[in-house]
Amino acid sequence: MSDRTGEAQTLAPSAALSVETVVRVHHWNEHLFSFAITRPASFRFRSGEFVMIGLPDGQRPLLRAYSIASPAYAEELDFLSIKVPDGPLTSRLQKIQPGDPLFLGRKPTGTLVADALLPGKRLFLLSTGTGLAPFLSVARDPDIYDMFDEIVLVHSVRRVSDLAFRDELEARLAEDPLVGEVAAEKLRYLPTVTREPFHTQGRIGALIDDGTLFAGGPGFDAATDRIMMCGSMDMIRDFAARFDALGFEEGSNAKPGAYVIERAFVG
Structure with a gap:
């Protein structure tokens, strides 16, 4: 992980989390941004579901729920986020750039389906x-x-x-x-x-x-x-x-x- 997210370590996957790569980032304004990450071949979801996204935080990953914005057939996964200056995750997430790794939960879920x-x-x-x-x-x-x-x-x-x-x-x-x-x-x-x-x-x-x-x-x-x-x-x-x-x-x-x-x- 680069210094932009305050970490200098390699992310490791787990039973609950895969490690994906940021593909692109778009800043709509000072309060809003979107980003896309790689999609594991085994990752399946229903349109409208959410999944956990995160970054390392010491010994444990810091995770938050994000709705998946891309269609179920897309090769990449899109997300939309606000920027919270003092937010534990978003204060760091808003600084990601293409090539950075992120944690992705393996099990999407939700009721907006x-x-x-x-x-x-x-x-x-x-x-x-x-x-x-x-x-x-x-x-x-x-x-x-x-x-x-x-x-x-x-x-x-x-x-x-x-x-x-x-x-x-x-x-x-x-x-x-x-x-x-x-x-x-x-x-x-x-x-x-x-x-x-x-x-x-x-x-x-x-x-x-x-x-x-x-x-x-x-x-x-x-x-x-x-x-x-x-x-x-x-x-x-x-x-x-x-x-x-x-x-x-x-x-x-x-x-x-x-x-x-x-x-x-x-x-």
Whole structure:
């Protein structure tokens, strides 16, 4: 490990962790970055799952859960992260460069998966900040387009520069060889900014209340609409209560429902 991460040692794999290499790093602004690492040949995951990522910390690895942002068929694994100046892991992780080694957990898991949802017609992917990450994976999953007639991906951020992967979702997704054609027909990407001028402004709740979220279609229907949420704990708590009141039931891998959140991130 280089001096950039404060370590001068070679990482060793274990039964729970493999050692992967950073392939690329992109800094979106002073608060946000993404990175890609090599993918072990044996590593399998479902779109929307998370995995442990880490660096050495003395005798033990320092690990945190990160949603996988790449599609399940990708040769590399993408992640999206905030930069926390005094964060035990992110203060070091934000300094990684291509060629650096990282720990990768061998067992991805999570509840932001299609298996935890009942069949439906519309799928709403509601995200704030880095909560976009699992939906970057879901939106590039060919199977999700077989399950739903319409998919709405909402990304709410404070500033325009926080709209990570905006170009990917607005333009380059159409070039994807597996989902490009069907995504152009079924996926609606709705970025919104709360603290700077932008063509769509306001929090997700406001977009629901004024109908922007539905683009002229009907409001939420618990019988046919399905929802995934990832982002701030306040957002998830507020919307979980809202959807509960509308008759939506939370789903899990054991019992599919009408909406899902990532329990590992919100407690």
